[in-house]
Amino acid sequence: MMRRREVAKRVFAYELLRSTHQIESEGLRYVLTPTGERVNRIFSVAVLLDKEEIGADTNNWRLRLADPTGTFYATVGKFQPEALEAINEMNVPELVAIVGKPRVFEGVSRKLISIRPENIVAVDLSVRDYWVLETARRTLERIEAMEKREGEDVELAWTVYDPDLNEYREMVKKALLTVKEDVEIMEKLEESPHEDEPEEEFDFEEFEFEEEEFDLTDLLED
Amino acid sequence: MSRAEKLTDQILERIKGKDVKVKREDILRRMKLLIEEFKVPESEAVRTIMNYLVREYGIPREELFDRDSPLVKIADISKVNQWVSLRAKVVQLWDSNSPNVSQVGLIGDETGIVKFVVWAKASQPEVEEGKSYIFRNVVTDSFQGRMQINVTRTSRIEEIDEDIQLPPREIEVVGSMVAIQQNSGLVKRCNECGRVLNKGVCHQHGKVEGYDDLRIKAVIDDGENVYEIILNEENIKELTGIGLDEALKIAHETLDRNAVLAELKNMLLGRYFRVKGLRGGRYLLVKEISVHKPKADDFNEILEALA
Numbered sequence: 407m408m409r410r411r412e413v414a415k416r417v418f419a420y421e422l423l424r425s426t427h428q429i430e431s432e433g434l435r436y437v438l439t440p441t442g443e444r445v446n447r448i449f450s451v452a453v454l455l456d457k458e459e460i461g462a463d464t465n466n467w468r469l470r471l472a473d474p475t476g477t478f479y480a481t482v483g484k485f486q487p488e489a490l491e492a493i494n495e496m497n498v499p500e501l502v503a504i505v506g507k508p509r510v511f512e513g514v515s516r517k518l519i520s521i522r523p524e525n526i527v528a529v530d531l532s533v534r535d536y537w538v539l540e541t542a543r544r545t546l547e548r549i550e551a552m553e554k555r556e557g558e559d560v561e562l563a564w565t566v567y568d569p570d571l572n573e574y575r576e577m578v579k580k581a582l583l584t585v586k587e588d589v590e591i592m593e594k595l596e597e598s599p600h601e602d603e604p605e606e607e608f609d610f611e612e613f614e615f616e617e618e619e620f621d622l623t624d625l626l627e628d
Numbered sequence: 629m630s631r632a633e634k635l636t637d638q639i640l641e642r643i644k645g646k647d648v649k650v651k652r653e654d655i656l657r658r659m660k661l662l663i664e665e666f667k668v669p670e671s672e673a674v675r676t677i678m679n680y681l682v683r684e685y686g687i688p689r690e691e692l693f694d695r696d697s698p699l700v701k702i703a704d705i706s707k708v709n710q711w712v713s714l715r716a717k718v719v720q721l722w723d724s725n726s727p728n729v730s731q732v733g734l735i736g737d738e739t740g741i742v743k744f745v746v747w748a749k750a751s752q753p754e755v756e757e758g759k760s761y762i763f764r765n766v767v768t769d770s771f772q773g774r775m776q777i778n779v780t781r782t783s784r785i786e787e788i789d790e791d792i793q794l795p796p797r798e799i800e801v802v803g804s805m806v807a808i809q810q811n812s813g814l815v816k817r818c819n820e821c822g823r824v825l826n827k828g829v830c831h832q833h834g835k836v837e838g839y840d841d842l843r844i845k846a847v848i849d850d851g852e853n854v855y856e857i858i859l860n861e862e863n864i865k866e867l868t869g870i871g872l873d874e875a876l877k878i879a880h881e882t883l884d885r886n887a888v889l890a891e892l893k894n895m896l897l898g899r900y901f902r903v904k905g906l907r908g909g910r911y912l913l914v915k916e917i918s919v920h921k922p923k924a925d926d927f928n929e930i931l932e933a934l935a
């Protein structure tokens with residue numbers, strides 16, 4: 407029987423980093439986040455800060471990524487061929503959209519979360535801006551559900567994490583403010599493309615030239 | 629009108645238009661005899677007369693006995709194993725990878741859209757997207773919790789000269805393109821039926837040369853639902869600037885047809901799109917698609933709510 411494709415959830419790095427509880431259900435693995443989201447697949451837009459090959463010529467990469475709320479890790483290997491191909495060709499830093507599966511590992515002193523990307527692709531700022539907007543919306547919806555204590559996963563999140571919801575509200579606010587200014591500038595630019603673009607002045611002082619070489623009068627007359 | 633007369637006329641109705649001359653008095657006389665004099669049950673009387681027609685007038689048995697299932701609307705289909713007839717338009721056909729299936733897709737009328745499957749064993753004529761038909765004697769079924777229609781050997785598909793209107797089930801979603809599925813990019817289609825070839829093979833028509841086309845099967849994910857969509861050449865060109873000609877050029881220059889898909893993935897994956905389309909069965913049928921960007925007001929709205 408065909409299984410319905412799992413939806414890619416929107417979660418900020420700040421919340422993702424604090425997600426340590428895994429749920430197994432009907433053969434699928436989910437990570438439960440502190441605001442009660444059940445995540446099998448994630449969609450994130452972040453800056454790829456660093457890519458590091460784990461061991462020489464292994465073609466296993468550890469990626470460090472950051473969104474406006476925090477930094478998280480992803481690992482790419484041969485089982486993610488599309489992402490691997492993209493990573494091999496990508497230079498850092500680069501703004502990327504990433505679809506992948508979160509996994510929780512037992513570290514030495516604590517649990518760590520990492521993403522296994524299915525695909526990763528360079529995108530422009532407007533994608534990041536919209537992602538922040540929709541992730542903010544989703545997170546606030548979840549915070550509301552937590553307050554109303556709606557649903558099984560919400561109850562579980564309270565039990566496992568007992569989160570300070572104001573902390574998450576603050577995080578959402580911070581993310582929105584970081585990006586808002588950017589969006590406003592883009593809007594202004596689109597309305598009047600040249601208004602805010604000051605002509606850059608060329609600094610002739612540092613430039614020595616021999617007049618003859620730059621006399622193009624002959625060319626113009628031709 | 630007497631009961632005998634009524635039944636006689638119903639029988640005559642069945643053979644109307646068929647090239648046989650049957651005398652009404654002849655049938656009526658027999659009917660009266662059977663029902664009024666001999667008190668035979670109606671069903672037995674009808675059966676006896678039908679047999680008589682087959683014998684005496686040479687009318688093919690199946691034309692008389694194969695009674696068509698009632699004509700129903702799609703919205704009224706709710707039980708499995710019901711034999712029905714539908715007047716419906718073929719909304720969309722999609723590729724089937726099962727050799728048992730000849731065609732699979734969606735049909736719709738004014739009341740709804742439903743998946744339909746034409747089994748290969750049914751040996752039915754192929755239907756085309758956008759055309760309307762009467763699907764006679766099809767059987768209802770359910771698959772993964774949804775109703776579907778099976779076209780079998782006893783079904784009959786007749787094209788009708790009428791454009792059946794579909795229900796307004798248009799929806800609009802803003803979501804990210806999180807995946808582009810296999811069999812996307814520069815594809816080859818069967819010259820006979822237009823279906824996408826798999827390694828040069830059409831499952832209906834075998835190995836054919838095929839012709840080039842550009843299409844994308846993608847997944848749009850809005851964080852709450854996933855929508856599978858199919859983009860045609862026109863959609864793709866509008867979004868990426870790459871049409872069929874450019875795609876062929878890329879394939880030619882790189883000596884790799886897959887290079888087209890790689891290029892399209894780079895340009896489309898991870899981006900947000902606003903998609904307007906019809907929600908039906910497996911696919912969201914795209915009517916409009918455009919890149920989506922955020923507005924400053926959207927941010928202010930949430931920030932105010934947060935304050």
Ligand SMILES: [Zn+2]
Nearest residue numbers: 818821830833
């Ligand atoms: Zn074919």
